[in-house]
Amino acid sequence: xxxxxxxxxxxxxxxxxxxxxxxxxxxxxxxxxxxxxxxxxxxxxxxxxxxxxxxxxxxxxxxxxxxxxxxxxxxxxxxxxxxxxxxxxxxxxxxxxxxxxxxxxxxxxxxxxxxxxxxxxxxxxxxxxxxxxxxxxxxxxxxxxxxxxxxxxxxxxxxxxxxxxxxxxxxxxxxxxxxxxxxxxxxxxxxxxxxxxxxxxxxxxxxxxxxxxxxxxxxxxxxxxxxxxxxx
Numbered sequence: 001x002x003x004x005x006x007x008x009x010x011x012x013x014x015x016x017x018x019x020x021x022x023x024x025x026x027x028x029x030x031x032x033x034x035x036x037x038x039x040x041x042x043x044x045x046x047x048x049x050x051x052x053x054x055x056x057x058x059x060x061x062x063x064x065x066x067x068x069x070x071x072x073x074x075x076x077x078x079x080x081x082x083x084x085x086x087x088x089x090x091x092x093x094x095x096x097x098x099x100x101x102x103x104x105x106x107x108x109x110x111x112x113x114x115x116x117x118x119x120x121x122x123x124x125x126x127x128x129x130x131x132x133x134x135x136x137x138x139x140x141x142x143x144x145x146x147x148x149x150x151x152x153x154x155x156x157x158x159x160x161x162x163x164x165x166x167x168x169x170x171x172x173x174x175x176x177x178x179x180x181x182x183x184x185x186x187x188x189x190x191x192x193x194x195x196x197x198x199x200x201x202x203x204x205x206x207x208x209x210x211x212x213x214x215x216x217x218x219x220x221x222x223x224x225x226x227x228x229x230x231x232x
Contacts, residue, residue, distance in 0.1 A: 022105050024055035024231060025118070025172050032117040033124030036211040042187075043211045046124075049113055056110055056118045057228035059160035059173050060089035060181065066101055074104040078221070087159040089179045089226040095194045095218035098182045102229035109184040110230035112213075115197050119176070120210040121169030127210060128168035128175045137166035139201045140177030140208045147204025153177075157201050157224055176208030177201055179226040187215035200224040 031050045036043040064086030069075035078092045093101075095109075102108050110118070119128050129137050139158050141149025161173050168175055175181075180196040180203070187193040193215040199208030202224045206212060216225075 022107065022229065023058045024107075024229075025058050025170050027051075027054050027056060027114070027118050027170055029053040030122065032120070032122045034113060034116050034211070036126075036209070039209060039211055040213070042213050049117075051113055051117055052232075054110075054114055054230055054232055055107075056114065056172060056230045057107075058171070060179060060226050060228050061098075061101060061105075062087050062160055063090045065105070066090040066093070069101045069104040072104065075100045085159075089157055089160055089174075091157060091179055091223050091226050092221045093182075093226060094221055095182045098227035099184075102227075105229055107229035107231035109182060109227065112183050112185045112195055112197065114230055115175075115181070115183050116210055118170060118172050119168050119198070123169075125169075125210065127166075127208065128172070129166050133207055134166075136163075138163050138174070138177035138208055140199050141204045143202045143204045149204065153201065155202060157226075174198075175210070179224045180214065180222075182225070182227040187213075192218065194218045196225065 029052045031048050034049045035046045037046050063082045067082035070077045076097060080092050099109055125131055135141055135149035135152040139153050141147045142153045142155035157179050166176055167173050175198055177199050178201055180200045181198045183195050183197055185195045187195050196214045199206050
């Protein structure tokens with residue numbers, strides 16, 4: 001379950017020609033464990049995969065970052081104020097918007113496999129920080145004051161990087177909770193939905209497990225749906 005946030009008009013932004021160098025974390029080539037045995041059917045099978053080296057954004061893309069793409073006329077303006085609370089993750093962006101931004105920032109959306117390796121490392125852990133669920137390590141588990149983390153987490157997206165204890169083995173932040181994240185892959189070969197990963201602040205019945213999968217139409221937007229980028 002997701003929830004929309006208050007939509008407000010976008011403020012005028014200056015034209016900016018270039019994007020600053022993104023803060024991306026190097027993920028080394030090699031094997032990792034993908035999938036799970038205890039989750040939903042679409043997480044199976046548990047398997048060992050091998051990927052080449054790649055880089056992935058340390059945090060989710062923020063409003064301030066996305067605003068540069070809008071100002072450069074490379075991205076459409078989402079229905080929210082990018083000029084306020086710039087360190088919040090940008091939300092209410094479609095898969096197409098996310099892909100446009102990543103191209104502007106010299107990258108692309110990560111594949112599912114890349115996202116999952118960045119989140120769990122090589123030991124097959126359940127969450128980026130280990131195998132035990134913890135409200136203090138990520139922004140999840142609260143919707144309208146209900147859920148396992150009600151009273152501990154705010155029930156809305158927060159500025160990126162606020163849960164350093166929840167970092168992945170590679171030091172990537174916010175891969176569990178805060179906002180769902182678009183990735184490149186289609187959910188199944190015979191349909192057009194695109195996969196999202198990581199859970200969110202407000203999907204309290206979905207634990208932010210690294211192997212968990214969800215999917216929406218590429219045009220879908222919501223107040224707890226964002227993304228991050230990757231590159232070689």
